[in-house]
Amino acid sequence: MATIVSSGSALLDPRGILRDQLHVVPGQMVGSFGCGGGGFFTLETARLVGDQGQVYAVDIMKTALSSVDGKAKLQGFYNVKTVWSDLEIYGATDIPETSLDQGLLVNILFQSKKQEAIIREVTRLLKPGGKLLIIDWNDVQVSFGPAKEDRVNVEWLRGIVPQLGYQEEKFFDAGQYHFGMIYTR
Numbered sequence: 310m311a312t313i314v315s316s317g318s319a320l321l322d323p324r325g326i327l328r329d330q331l332h333v334v335p336g337q338m339v340g341s342f343g344c345g346g347g348g349f350f351t352l353e354t355a356r357l358v359g360d361q362g363q364v365y366a367v368d369i370m371k372t373a374l375s376s377v378d379g380k381a382k383l384q385g386f387y388n389v390k391t392v393w394s395d396l397e398i399y400g401a402t403d404i405p406e407t408s409l410d411q412g413l414l415v416n417i418l419f420q421s422k423k424q425e426a427i428i429r430e431v432t433r434l435l436k437p438g439g440k441l442l443i444i445d446w447n448d449v450q451v452s453f454g455p456a457k458e459d460r461v462n463v464e465w466l467r468g469i470v471p472q473l474g475y476q477e478e479k480f481f482d483a484g485q486y487h488f489g490m491i492y493t494r
Contacts, residue, residue, distance in 0.1 A: 321415075321444070321484045323353040330481055331442050331491060335359040337410040342367045342396055342431055343417030348377035350415050355386040365404050367392045396430050397423040409434050415444045416487075418461045425469055432473050432494065441475060441492040444483045454486060463488060 327333045327350065337358045341351040344366040351366045358364060366377045366389055374391040381389035394402040396417075412431040418424045431441060445461040446454050454460075467477065475492035483489035 321349070321487060323350045324357075326350075326442075326444070326483060326489065327353055327357055330479065330483075330489060331411060331440060333357040333411060336361040338363045338365075338408055339411040339413065340365045340367060340402075340404060340409045340431065340434055341413045341415075342427070343414065343420070344368050344373065344377055345416075346370070346373040346376035348373075348380055350413055351377055351389060352380060352384060352386065354411075354413070355381060355384075355389050358388060360388060362388055364389045365392050365409070366390070367394050367396065367402060367404075369393070369395050396427045397421060399426065399430055399433065402430055402434060404434050406433055407436050409439055410436060411440045411442065413442045413444075415442070416446070418443065418445050419455045419459050424461065425473075428470060428473055432475075435494045437494055439494045440478070441470070441494065443470075443490045443492070444487050447486055447488050449486065451486060463490070466490060 333354055335358055339354050344351045351364055355364045368374050371393055378391050392403055412435050421427055448460050450457055470492055475494055478493050479491045481489045
């Protein structure tokens, strides 16, 4: 049975998205950017990549990183490395360049006015042929979640992400209130 993550009333299925949409497999190196204190996608990624893989849990909030580190250890995941970074600053993230097979941006872009800078920083870390997963809030008016004007515009993403060297692979419904996009570098 899938673990369902609730963020307010918005439901996401990390296992289904990571396994069936992004195709995370054992042995991969994955960055979970803006992982948050719950670490839902980070921990599921750790399970999928296994002992031969590595997950970098990246956040600007040290309390979030401490929480994810504790949860990973409690669940027996020693393949999670926490990294404190400001993703809006190019070159700030202490992960080797072009080392990641996958990069996850889940519910992070709406929180920043420097969305392109965040994508640029993740791009620096992805291998050629690497995959970028973007999940964020749909542009639908609901009484919860971020303000409509703070939500990420899908057409803006479709314009800017290819300019950074990506090709859109897939667009999908990530949940009732979220869209998902997968790009290949």
